[in-house]
Amino acid sequence: MTPYFLIDADKIEQNLKVLHGVMERTGCSILLAQKCFSCYALYPLIGRYLSGATASGLYEARLCHEEMPGKQNHVFAPAFRVEDFTELIQICDHIVFNSPRQLHLYGRRAKDAGLQVGLRINPECSTQEGHAIYDPCAPGSRLGTTIKAFDSMPHEDFDLLDGLHFHTLCEQNSDDLETTLDAVEEHFGKYLPRMKWINFGGGHHITRVDYDIPRLERCICRMQQRYGLHVYLEPGEAVALNAGELHASVMEVQPAGEDGMSNVILDTSAACHMPDVIEMPYTPPLLVPEQMDEVPGASGYKYRFGGPTCLSGDVIGSYTLKSPLHEGDEVVFGDMAIYSMVKTNTFNGMPLPDIYIRNKSEAVLWKHFDYATFKNRV
Ligand SMILES: *Cc1c(COP(=O)(O)O)cnc(C)c1O
Numbered sequence: 119m120t121p122y123f124l125i126d127a128d129k130i131e132q133n134l135k136v137l138h139g140v141m142e143r144t145g146c147s148i149l150l151a152q153k154c155f156s157c158y159a160l161y162p163l164i165g166r167y168l169s170g171a172t173a174s175g176l177y178e179a180r181l182c183h184e185e186m187p188g189k190q191n192h193v194f195a196p197a198f199r200v201e202d203f204t205e206l207i208q209i210c211d212h213i214v215f216n217s218p219r220q221l222h223l224y225g226r227r228a229k230d231a232g233l234q235v236g237l238r239i240n241p242e243c244s245t246q247e248g249h250a251i252y253d254p255c256a257p258g259s260r261l262g263t264t265i266k267a268f269d270s271m272p273h274e275d276f277d278l279l280d281g282l283h284f285h286t287l288c289e290q291n292s293d294d295l296e297t298t299l300d301a302v303e304e305h306f307g308k309y310l311p312r313m314k315w316i317n318f319g320g321g322h323h324i325t326r327v328d329y330d331i332p333r334l335e336r337c338i339c340r341m342q343q344r345y346g347l348h349v350y351l352e353p354g355e356a357v358a359l360n361a362g363e364l365h366a367s368v369m370e371v372q373p374a375g376e377d378g379m380s381n382v383i384l385d386t387s388a389a390c391h392m393p394d395v396i397e398m399p400y401t402p403p404l405l406v407p408e409q410m411d412e413v414p415g416a417s418g419y420k421y422r423f424g425g426p427t428c429l430s431g432d433v434i435g436s437y438t439l440k441s442p443l444h445e446g447d448e449v450v451f452g453d454m455a456i457y458s459m460v461k462t463n464t465f466n467g468m469p470l471p472d473i474y475i476r477n478k479s480e481a482v483l484w485k486h487f488d489y490a491t492f493k494n495r496v
Contacts, residue, residue, distance in 0.1 A: 120367040120448065121386040121471040124481060125455050129361035130160055133325040134167035137356065140324065140331065141169070144338040146349040149192055151320045152178040154354025154456050158185040159475055159484050164357065165189045172352040173210070176202040183209040192317075192352070194238060194283065196260060198224060207231040214238050214283045214317065217263055218271040225278040236281040236317065238262045243286065243301035245294035249398065252288040252321075261285075265305040281347075282306060285319025289355065292333035295322065299337055310345040317350040324356040355456045362455025363405060364391060364471065368447045369426060379420045379436065382443060386451075387425025389432045390468040394457045401435030406450040410438040419443065427466040464492045 137148050147169035158181055164171075170190030173179035176199075182191045193206060194214040203224060206213065213228045214236040215221040221237055228235050240262030244255040254261035262284065286298055295318065303310070310316070318337075323329050338349045366386035374380045388395040395402060410418035418438040425432040434451070443449075462470050470487035 119472075120365050121384075121391060121469075122365050122474055123454060123459055123471050124363045124365060124474045124476055125157055125160070125358075125484075126361050126363075127160060127163060127475055127477045130358055130455075131163060131167075133357055133359060133361065134164060136325050136331075137353070138167040140335060140338075140351075144335050144349070145342070146338045146351060147190070149190065149350060149352040150357050151352045151354030152181060153460060154320075155358040156181060156460050157358075157455070157473070157475075157484075161185040168357075169350075176206055179206060179210050192350075194236075194285075203227065207233055212236065212281075214281075216261065218267055218275060221278065222272070222275050225275060229278050234280045234315070235278050236283045236315070237268075237279055238283045238285070239268065239302070239306055240264045241284055241286060241298055241301040241305060243298050245286065245297050246288055246290060249288055251397070253286070255286050268306065268309070279313065281313050281315035281317060281350075282309070283317040283319065285317075285321065285352075287319065287321025289323050290321055291323065291326075291328070292330045292337060295337050296333060299340065310341075310347065313345070313347060315348040315350060316341055316345075317352065320351075320353045320355070322351060322353050322356055323359070324351075324353060325359045326356075358455035360453050360455075362453070362458065364402075364451045364454040364458065366449050366451070368443055368445055368449065370445060371421075371443050374420070377420075379422050382421045382423050383426055384423055384434070384449060385426060386434075386471065387427050387432050387466075387468050388434045389425060389427055389429050390463050390465050391425075391471055392434070392451070392454065392458055393461050393463070395434055396431060402454065403452040404435075404437050404449065405452045406448060407443065408440045410440055423449070425468075427468060429466075464495055467492055 141148050150164050150171040152171050153174045165186045171182040172192040175195050179193045191210045192212040193210045196216045207228050212234040216238050225235050244253050246253055341347045341349055366384045369385055370383040372381040419442050420438050422436045423434040473485040474481045475484045
């Protein structure tokens with residue numbers, strides 16, 4: 119029954135093969151950023167190709183520890199809770215602090231427990247336009263340590279560091295990584311020879327068709343050769359890009375308005391099931407039904423898809439279709455594995471979509487959600 123997510127394990131494996139190729143050719147390590155995709159049914163598959171996973175805090179770190187046992191378990195958070203720390207250092211092997219203060223508070227304990235200790239830096243080099251909420255280099259950012267703060271760190275804290283971490287990209291190509299590395303070297307170059315590793319963060323759209331992989335590999339080799347560093351990458355999107363669908367049904371097609379556009383009420387919601395559509399914002403690709411080609415003046419059936427919630431802005435997007443839509447028709451949105459299931463909510467008492475996993479051509483129900491899920495969350 120709609121709505122449901124359908125995750126394609128074969129497509130994930132194709133992505134993993136691309137990422138594994140980068141690891142093999144360069145000797146770098148690639149980790150899954152769990153905050154993008156925590157579908158742990160596929161962690162055994164992911165663990166066969168990648169070095170491990172990275173977590174945003176205790177819960178994701180536990181998930182990696184339980185579901186990808188024996189693989190590397192990294193954690194970064196803007197600040198760590200005292201209550202979580204004892205468990206974190208038992209289950210993680212790498213910990214990255216956000217500030218000299220956090221390093222000072224926790225670094226020694228992490229080090230004594232045998233973890234690799236890193237600090238997130240802010241290279242103060244914005245390479246993205248339009249997505250200010252995804253730019254950790256924007257003025258006033260709380261994420262990462264600027265060179266000014268880094269320079270004034272006490273020696274004994276600096277000596278705890280095994281590596282540096284930066285994360286500044288979002289759905290970007292390797293030319294922006296190259297620009298960022300220039301800034302990292304310009305500001306932090308003097309410290310790099312004293313480190314063991316550098317983590318390039320996520321946001322590398324490595325599995326997108328137009329991504330320049332050779333340039334990425336040159337970036338990796340540059341840090342390996344100049345500074346003798348081991349390089350980590352921790353993409354989220356690239357692991358599960360184009361590997362999932364969201365299936366929904368048409369509940370009502372309203373009469374066309376003055377703009378020739380009909381509102382369509384679906385049984386899925388942008389606000390509840392794909393909040394990034396509103397947050398980012400973007401219009402998700404529609405796989406079914408078939409769309410008109412974007413030729414100027416082309417006629418077709420114009421629809422604005424929206425959810426059944428009370429939020430006026432719960433709009434998924436506008437689409438021009440080849441044939442008319444009817445109540446009960448199925449619609450399928452593409453690229454719904456990333457930042458989707460990890461972000462769903464039950465606002466308005468909306469049911470959560472079930473999750474199916476497709477292996478070869480067989481789809482199997484993995485998670486079913488019902489009224490009890492809603493009641494437990496409110
Ligand atoms: C979000 C995030 C990632 C993953 O980013 P993607 O855009 O999904 O590749 C990796 N590292 C950190 C620190 C992040 O915040």
